[in-house]
Amino acid sequence: MTGRRRSRTRSLPALPRPAGRALLPAGALVACAALAAGCGVVPGATGGSGDDPVTVMTWAPENTATTNKPGMPAMARAYARWVNAGGGINGRKLNVLTCNDGNDSVTAAKCARRAAKEDVVAVVGSYSQYSDSFFPPLEGAGIPYIGGYGVTNTEFTRALSYPVNGGRPALLAGLGRQLAAQCGPVTLVRPDTIAGDELPALLDAGLRAGGHEAAHDQRAAADATEYSGQADQALRQSSADPARKGCVVPALGERTGIFMDSFRRARENHPAVRTAAVLDSVDQSVVDASGGKSGPYEGAYVTGWYPVTSDPRWEGMKKVIKEQAFGDNRINPEDAGVQTTWIAYTVLRAVLEEIGDGEVSAHTVRRTLNRGLTVDTGGLTPPLRWRTSDLLASSGFARLVNADVTQQVVRQGRLVPVAKGFTDMAKTLEDADTD
Numbered sequence: 277m278t279g280r281r282r283s284r285t286r287s288l289p290a291l292p293r294p295a296g297r298a299l300l301p302a303g304a305l306v307a308c309a310a311l312a313a314g315c316g317v318v319p320g321a322t323g324g325s326g327d328d329p330v331t332v333m334t335w336a337p338e339n340t341a342t343t344n345k346p347g348m349p350a351m352a353r354a355y356a357r358w359v360n361a362g363g364g365i366n367g368r369k370l371n372v373l374t375c376n377d378g379n380d381s382v383t384a385a386k387c388a389r390r391a392a393k394e395d396v397v398a399v400v401g402s403y404s405q406y407s408d409s410f411f412p413p414l415e416g417a418g419i420p421y422i423g424g425y426g427v428t429n430t431e432f433t434r435a436l437s438y439p440v441n442g443g444r445p446a447l448l449a450g451l452g453r454q455l456a457a458q459c460g461p462v463t464l465v466r467p468d469t470i471a472g473d474e475l476p477a478l479l480d481a482g483l484r485a486g487g488h489e490a491a492h493d494q495r496a497a498a499d500a501t502e503y504s505g506q507a508d509q510a511l512r513q514s515s516a517d518p519a520r521k522g523c524v525v526p527a528l529g530e531r532t533g534i535f536m537d538s539f540r541r542a543r544e545n546h547p548a549v550r551t552a553a554v555l556d557s558v559d560q561s562v563v564d565a566s567g568g569k570s571g572p573y574e575g576a577y578v579t580g581w582y583p584v585t586s587d588p589r590w591e592g593m594k595k596v597i598k599e600q601a602f603g604d605n606r607i608n609p610e611d612a613g614v615q616t617t618w619i620a621y622t623v624l625r626a627v628l629e630e631i632g633d634g635e636v637s638a639h640t641v642r643r644t645l646n647r648g649l650t651v652d653t654g655g656l657t658p659p660l661r662w663r664t665s666d667l668l669a670s671s672g673f674a675r676l677v678n679a680d681v682t683q684q685v686v687r688q689g690r691l692v693p694v695a696k697g698f699t700d701m702a703k704t705l706e707d708a709d710t711d
Contacts, residue, residue: 327367330636332624333391334617335375335384336403342379343530345403345425345613346606349374352401354600354607355621361600365628368636377404385409392417397638400624401617407431419638420645423620425613426581429474432673438645438662440619440653441581442679442701444527445478447554449701449708450681451525451579452482452491454694455552458577460520461492462552463510465503465535466527468495475527481708482701496528496535503531507538511546518548523577525552532557533566540572555580560610560691568689577694578684582619582656584691585610589655593618619653623660626651658698668702679705 334352336345352372360369373394375387384406391399392413400422404410407430414421415436424431426443455462464479466472472495480490492513496506507524514522526535532553543549553576563573583589594609601607607614627644628636648663657678668676680698684691 328636329364329369329371330628331371331373331394331396332398332400333373333375333387333394333396334400334402335377335387336613337379338376340379343403343405345611347608347611347614348401348403348425348617350601350604350606351597351614351617352621354596354604355618357600358596359625365625366632368628377406377410379405381406381409385413388413388419391419395638397636397641398422398624398627401620403427403613403616407434411436417638418642420642422623422641422645423616425616429471429673432676434675436642437675438623439675440616440623440657440660440678442676442681442705443673444475444554445673445676445705445708446679446681446701447579447581448475448478448527449482449485449679449704450683450699451552451554451577452479452484452488453486453699453701453704454482454577454579454683455523455525456483456486456488459488459514459523459550459552460517461514461522462488462525463492463494463513463522464525464527465494465496465506465510467498467529467531469498472498472527477708478705479525479527481704485704485707491525498528498531500531501534503528503535503538504542507535507542511539511542511549514549515546522549523552524549525554527554527557529557533562536566536572543572551576553578555612559612560585561608563686563689563691564610569686571689573686574689576686578686578691580682580684580691581612581678581680582615583682584684584693585615586690586692590615592654615656619656622653623651668705672708673705676705 334349336348338344338346356370356372364370375390377384377387384404388410396419398420403425405427407428411434420436420438422438423440426439426441431437431439432443464476466475476493483491494510496503510524514524526532528535555578558573558578566573597607597609626649627641630644630649631640645662648661651660658680660678662677666677667674668679679702680700682693682698683695685694
């Protein structure tokens with residue numbers, strides 16, 4: 277892509293500047309100046325006007341016994357080095373505060389209170405399962421939450437949330453659409469929790485849209501250490517029709533890998549059954565870690581938010597990782613969390629470019645987003661915009677603006693696309709019975 281270069285960012289890729297200064301490409305992503313670790317203090321790092329530095333925060337769980345996303349804050353630090361090496365944005369350096377939410381509701385709230393105390397202008401590209409804990413402190417301080425991972429439905433209902441993907445709702449509906457044409461009986465294995473109760477309606481909405489019957493709803497303990505019984509039951513249900521190859525959909529979050537260990541052993545007696553998964557629990561890094569083409573995901577259908585990692589649209593992100601990550605093996609470009617952080621900082625850069633030399637604060641960041649700024653992510657998502665008219669309010673996910681998904685399959689250990697472009701799941705989500 278070609279475009280006009282700003283003298284202050286001469287070493288950065290050229291940024292297209294369409295009318296109204298609204299669109300920015302994925303290759304133009306930024307982040308903030310790196311801190312050593314944790315939620316540190318940056319003297320004088322409040323967002324202001326002129327050449328004042330701007331502070332944001334990125335958080336994710338690290339070094340816990342369950343889900344860990346250390347690549348997300350590490351990616352933010354790498355972006356910080358990259359953008360600041362080019363002079364910042366509009367002459368402003370960016371500072372990043374990072375926080376480990378510890379997969380704990382109390383700690384997640386502490387991270388949010390620290391963000392308020394340090395006057396961050398936004399929380400960007402972050403992951404936490406505890407949105408009910410961190411949103412109240414952010415909202416009390418008026419701090420926008422840009423590009424959360426989409427792990428909770430709350431991220432699609434709060435007024436200060438600006439999601440960049442469709443989260444699990446879009447993934448499950450999209451997976452149902454994909455499986456409708458590929459599978460016989462479908463079994464959903466999901467947590468026996470209140471959150472798990474929301475999943476069948478989303479998958480079934482996609483199945484129905486493709487003319488398929490509803491999935492078998494199989495509940496499982498959310499904290500089990502093995503799932504041999506559940507795997508055997510799911511395989512028996514999905515192999516009930518010998519004329520049609522069935523599919524099993526594990527949707528157990530961080531426990532999906534444990535289920536798949538049991539599934540691999542049990543499937544020896546049910547070779548006709550295939551697996552299917554959503555990208556919040558299975559991405560290329562998970563496929564690699566589980567054995568690649570000899571692992572349990574070989575042949576699995578996968579629905580994702582973004583193009584596969586081999587797509588050339590990710591080259592800008594990969595270049596920044598290569599140049600600025602300094603061998604940091606926490607940053608895996610095939611991890612959906614790292615990719616979400618990249619896209620979230622694309623949004624941040626677009627906001628700061630739009631503000632220009634004016635005051636940068638949590639208020640002006642929100643105002644810029646609410647006034648209809650359109651962000652071009654270089655084709656990694658559809659153009660993103662959070663005007664009221666763009667929100668999918670009738671679906672029960674009032675902040676959802678991007679319901680597009682990609683359809684993929686694991687072949688020879690690699691995620692490859694099975695359809696060109698994106699599939700828009702907005703209408704399917706509107707029709708889903710999630711009450």
